[in-house]
Amino acid sequence: MTFYPEGRIGLFIDGSNLYAAARALGFDIDYKRLLEEFTERGRLIRAFYYTALIEDQDYSPIRPLVDWLDYNGYTMVTKPTKEFTDSMGRRKIKGNMDIELAIDMMEMAPYLDHIVLFSGDGDFRCLVEAVQRKGLRVSVVSTVRSQPPMVADELRRQADNFIELQDLEPVIARAPQWREEAGRAQNQQTAKAAEDPDDTGDADDTDDLASAS
Numbered sequence: 528m529t530f531y532p533e534g535r536i537g538l539f540i541d542g543s544n545l546y547a548a549a550r551a552l553g554f555d556i557d558y559k560r561l562l563e564e565f566t567e568r569g570r571l572i573r574a575f576y577y578t579a580l581i582e583d584q585d586y587s588p589i590r591p592l593v594d595w596l597d598y599n600g601y602t603m604v605t606k607p608t609k610e611f612t613d614s615m616g617r618r619k620i621k622g623n624m625d626i627e628l629a630i631d632m633m634e635m636a637p638y639l640d641h642i643v644l645f646s647g648d649g650d651f652r653c654l655v656e657a658v659q660r661k662g663l664r665v666s667v668v669s670t671v672r673s674q675p676p677m678v679a680d681e682l683r684r685q686a687d688n689f690i691e692l693q694d695l696e697p698v699i700a701r702a703p704q705w706r707e708e709a710g711r712a713q714n715q716q717t718a719k720a721a722e723d724p725d726d727t728g729d730a731d732d733t734d735d736l737a738s739a740s
């Protein structure tokens with residue numbers, strides 16, 4: 528997909544989905560480098576980052592990332608997670624941000640030429656189609672090189688262009704020495720959520736920690 532110098536670009540980052548995809552490929556995202564990369568590709572109008580926060584923790588390991596992004600060029604969209612007990616009596620924590628992302632994308636559509644969606648969630652296919660009907664081009668960033676692939680086939684087919692996340696690694700990856708620290712913090716975050724190996728929908732909704740620059 529060609530990025531035009533005068534094209535107005537909007538980034539929409541599904542935090543948990545992007546984190547899971549990068550983790551599956553074995554690297555961490557440097558969000559400063561990511562912003563710089565897409566600033567160079569056109570006129571970056573807005574970069575949205577979506578994540579749910581566990582509010583009952585004394586300290587949330589994702590909070591430093593959220594604060595850093597908020598001060599460094601990203602528009603943060605957050606909400607508290609919800610806790611419930613499933614039919615098997617297991618404690619579950621959910622924090623789906625799909626609705627917030629969809630509303631923002633539709634509202635921003637008149638001010639953009641090119642949307643870059645960082646997610647492989649097939650639920651976004653209809654959203655992508657809707658903004659395409661408004662005349663926008665849509666690129667989807669995810670990966671097919673993980674096992675299993677992180678991007679839904681229907682979303683990849685709908686997008687005007689698919690950008691393989693691994694191909695972006697040289698320009699958006701964090702230095703290797705940060706991985707151990709980020710991994711430890713992520714374990715603290717996810718320890719509050721109940722495990723559910725059968726859940727294929729939003730299992731990583733709270734799983735999007737990366738260390739801030």
